[in-house]
Amino acid sequence: MPSPRHPNKPLRSLLAEARWTQGSLARAVNIVAAEVGLELDYDRTAVAHWLSGTQPHPPVPELVAEALTRRLERPVTASVAGFGGAADPAVPARAQPYRPGELLKACGGAPEGQLRPPGAPDSGTGTGTGTETALMRSAVRFYSACFNAHGGGTARSALAAYLADDVLPRLRAPQPEPEHRSLLVEASRLSFLLARMYEDSGAQGLAQRHFLTALSLADASGDRVARAVVLRGLSAQGLALGHHRASLRAAEAAAEAARGEAGPAGTFLLAQLAVAQAACGLRREALGSLARAERAMAADGPERSPAGPFDTYSRAALEYQSAETLGKAGDTAGAHAAMNRSLAHRPAEDHRGLALSYARRAEMLVGAGHVEEACASWRAFLDHYPHLTSGAATAAVTRSRTLLIPFRHVPAAAALLNRLSPVAAGGKRH
Template structure:
């Protein structure tokens, strides 16, 4: 990383820190760490890492991995990792390892969004190492599940199943929402391997767990009914029920919270692709138009791929009025590298 780039990222990091309660203390502590003035850490430093991770995650949801990952990587290198080598009571040391593990997982997740799969794997493995050392079962399970999501999205069903099973096995005491989070991924992976009965059984388990979770509390920013409906859609599609997958994806879109901009773009594009598979061309074009509303705000490799796919799918239909209208709306906001040659 060249010095000029480092300074730009530093400005971005401190801008994120300004949004955190008691931000003068957070910013001051970050500056002190980077100068080498901090020798011993406490729980306030653990809370700093956790708060920065949360804020960077929010930026990732709204603006994509290419926007947020450089800030996350810079914070990890310049502030969070140095904390691990400082003096601390054992309880603080373990808590810091857990907090840095969560940050590593998030950074890996954003690398997946950029299409940097090898880099993502390295972050994920470091997250597992730190989570194991700190006995942070939540991050350990979440990271294994994230690795399963990466595998299933790349079409490696057997590996995705192995990782999803490992995530579920590592969290035997999971609450109902966490259970739905883990079992929903098992359902998707099982469906991709063609294990119909297993996929449907896991999906039913996820639905029961979600009903129980929703009756207890409606947690913000976690696995929710919209997320489960996305998994339902994926399972149905893998098992050949395209119409059913469309129905579930439409329900998921209606329930999705507005803060999840990237997911909205990606999933609407997937919905349009499946509508097109059934020959519902005009409906697909309208769904793609909805996806374009949020797309200009994103810096996301996964969203880019969906937009690239959109252009390739509509190209044979350019004599159709709906296709031409969609193309004219898409062209000004589509990077040149994504347009057909």
């Protein structure tokens, strides 16, 4: 006989404390699920079943707990929410929820005295010259190029295996102090790239976990710029998920960690700060940060040979951030011009950057009523899409169809919708 169900009193109590209806909790769970690539469509009836004692299948208890954690602004576990039992080992790891609280915690800083100022002697940003450091730098260049060319679903498993099987043993082996610090920086960069790959694939919880691993490695290396770079990545992820204030806090912490840094690193950090400020309605501050980013790009930085992906920041990337900043600040014309400049600077092999930039430009154009120009931009997006295994690109396909349907009577839009249908039917490209 099945064991009798008992009402879930802890969940009912938490629901009352949150001042949520059953429908409100259902919608919040759907949002958390979407952040980890799960498509759930719960409504109040599902919550009613949980309250009556029904145990949802994993990972739903963790998603419920995370939704309540965000609402109550204190930690809530699945057990506290009345969902007992051990975690199901068959549940895919990518269902790990994203936790905004971890983003704020990361902004707290490394232990006092652990980090050296930017450019200090023995910094991990390029002083190591040993064979193992050189090998890891080559890996950073390789996996970065794979990500830019083909998206987060390409070489992700290989990078995860490389970190576990090759990088970790090297970090544990005895090394001279300068070499060990350089290895830690390169390991942080590889973890950062793995986080970007998971983020691009829609596995936001796993992406956050690898960003935090990258942050720990950067802190252990003692390099402030390495720490700032990871905080910037955490900020961008949080902003994309709608956590604007937490994202701004991380962007501010990143800029503070590498204060005075010019050249590529300064540009990289200030560009994200500008976008986060604009998203929070701080228009004047955002435009000021954008101007500082431009000045940092114009400044002469130390030359590195050969330059790696973390030693450079492209004009195309800065113009993309400029477009996002200006758009959020209300300067539509300026945003369009910046996005056009960004596309003009993208190299042909940057399929991911080109695809997402064309898609973003199309969304901006259709929002301004320029339907035929938007369709031309979406056609360019589709030219690059076959090269990608990218959840972000798949999401752009979905958005394009939604935005085009109201204009299906326009011949260009109708033709594009016909072209998009088989692409969408092909399923997710993670």
